[in-house]
Amino acid sequence: MKLQNFIKELYKARIRALALISKKRAGDTAFRIFCTPIGKGNYTLTPLLRSAGQLSLQFGQYHLKGYQWNKGAGRKLLIAHGFRSHTQRFEHLVPLLIEKGYEVVAFDAPAHGLSSGKQINAIDYTQLVSVLAHLYGPFDAYIGHSFGGLAVTLAVSELPQPGPVKIVLFAPASDTVGLAATFLKQMEITDPEVHRHFYNNVIRLSGKDLGWFTIRRCLPALNGAILWIHDQEDRITPIQEALEIQRLAPPNIRFIFTRGLGHSKIYRDTAVLKEVAAFL
Structure with a gap:
């Protein structure tokens, strides 16, 4: 049995036992x-990561690790990784983005990569994107994968922007x-x-129900x-959620649907990256 499956079985047993009590x-x-991301995903610094400006940020109780490339360029872009991921998995995008004339900023989110913490939620990640926009922006463009794509859209929808920003969404977690x-x-x-108490945590932390945290x-x-x-x-x-939003025909969104790349290969595919470069 894989370690993650073993841990999941332990969690199931724990919740069943707790439900008998409370x-x-x-x-x-x-x-x-x-x-809670199972498996924090630590990594060692690659040459490209070592070449970056080394950033650190105290975000509430978390100490976060970040990177900055091509500082002072005419445009700025933020990369937001997904759940159980980290910045190093997106470093292959940096040369492309520098070539397009962007200053690039990326941070490991709380409980991910080289940042501290054990848990993260959409409330904290969205706030982090907003804080980074204030400290290192304003950003002209964002790239978000999965959970990071949700955080980017939630934050950008609330941020005061001097003008329209471009957003690249790789398989965003659009339907929380x-x-x-x-x-x-x-x-x-x-x-x-048990369901009710589960969802009450979202209301307790944010004052909103889970349906508020959607790209739609x-x-x-x-x-x-x-x-x-x-x-x-x-x-x-x-x-499914992407297809439903596509049916709404939002004029500012261009959809590209691939087959066979799954959730993680999609941001490494050569043909996909050519589309991203042309878009940015």
Whole structure:
């Protein structure tokens, strides 16, 4: 049995045991697990990462590791990685972005890579993107993968912008309601009371329900050009929500649907990267 599957089975057993004692404790524990990346994904600095300006940021209780390339360029871009990922997995984009004339900034999110912490949620990640825009921006463009794509769209929809910004979304986590439902199903949590306490954590932390944290809600506030790239066989962030948004025919979003690249190969594919370069 793979380690992640073993840990998942332990979590299931823990939640079942807690539910016998307290539905609230079971729901709260399930939410913490939902926000916990299993496997932090530490890495060693590659030559490209060592060549960057080394950044650090105290973000609440978290100490974050960041990088900056091509400082002082005419345009600025932020890269936001996904859940259980980190900056190093996106370093291959940096030469392309520098060639396009961008200063590039990227940080490992809380509980990821070389940053501290054990958990992250959409509230914190969105706030982080906003803080980075204030400290190192304003950004002319953003690249977000998966959970990072959600955080970027949520933040940009709220940020005061001097003009339209470009956004590249690789397989964004656009439907948080669906992702939470899938998580509860995978964890075999069926008790309605446990569900209720699980979702109450979102309201407690943000004052909003989970449906607020969706790209669909942000669409009216996203005025810049968006390139949305999604694989039809993605098992992490299913394509259904992307197809539904495409049916709305938002004039500023161009969709590219691939097949066979899944959730992680999509941001490394040569043909896809050519489209990204042309868009930026």
